[in-house]
Amino acid sequence: MEFKELIAKRRSVRKFTDREVPREVVDRILAEALSAPSARNTRTTRFLVVDDPALVARMAEMRDYGSAFLKGAPLAVLVLGDTSASDLWRENAAISATVLQLACVDEGLASCWVHVNGRPRRKDAPDGERAADYLRTFLPVPDGCEPLCAIALGYSDFSPAPLPPADDEARILRLG
Numbered sequence: 001m002e003f004k005e006l007i008a009k010r011r012s013v014r015k016f017t018d019r020e021v022p023r024e025v026v027d028r029i030l031a032e033a034l035s036a037p038s039a040r041n042t043r044t045t046r047f048l049v050v051d052d053p054a055l056v057a058r059m060a061e062m063r064d065y066g067s068a069f070l071k072g073a074p075l076a077v078l079v080l081g082d083t084s085a086s087d088l089w090r091e092n093a094a095i096s097a098t099v100l101q102l103a104c105v106d107e108g109l110a111s112c113w114v115h116v117n118g119r120p121r122r123k124d125a126p127d128g129e130r131a132a133d134y135l136r137t138f139l140p141v142p143d144g145c146e147p148l149c150a151i152a153l154g155y156s157d158f159s160p161a162p163l164p165p166a167d168d169e170a171r172i173l174r175l176g
C-alpha cells in the first residue's frame with residue numbers, strides 16, 4: 001500500500017467483528033511497530049498483548065469515558081515505556097503506537113487509541129485513582145514500565161466515512 005493511501009485509510013474504529021486476528025498478523029504488526037524510531041535509539045517501548053476476552057473487557061473499565069469500546073475488540077495492545085531507560089519514554093511509545101496503528105491498516109485491520117498515562121479512572125474525580133494503576137491490578141505490567149496508551153485492534157465492523165477536508169492552511173505557520 002502506498003503511504004498516502006495508508007494515511008488516508010487510517011481512521012479510529014471502535015466497532016469490531018468477532019473474527020480472530022491471526023497470531024502471525026499480530027506478530028508482523030508488532031515487529032513493524034518495534035522498528036519505529038526512538039530517542040537516542042533507546043528502544044524503550046514494550047508491548048503487552050492482551051487477547052483474553054475477559055481481560056480486554058476489564059481493560060474497557062479503566063476509565064468511565066473513552067475506553068468502553070475496548071470490550072468489543074478481539075485484542076488490545078497496552079503500549080508501555082521503560083522509564084528507567086530514557087526520560088523520553090512517552091515520546092518513544094507514542095511514535096511506536098502510531099506506527100502500530102499504521103501497520104494495522106496495512107494488514108487490513110482497524111484500531112483505536114485509548115489514553116492511559118496520567119488519566120483518571122473517573123472524569124468527576126480527576127485526582128482519584130489513575131487508569132494505569134487500575135490496569136496494574138490485573139495485568140502484568142513489568143517493573144520500571146509505565147503504560148502510555150492501549151490500542152484496540154481487530155477487523156472493522158463498519159466502513160468509516162472518509163476524513164472531511166481539513167483547513168491545513170490554518171494549521172501551518174510559515175516563516176520567511
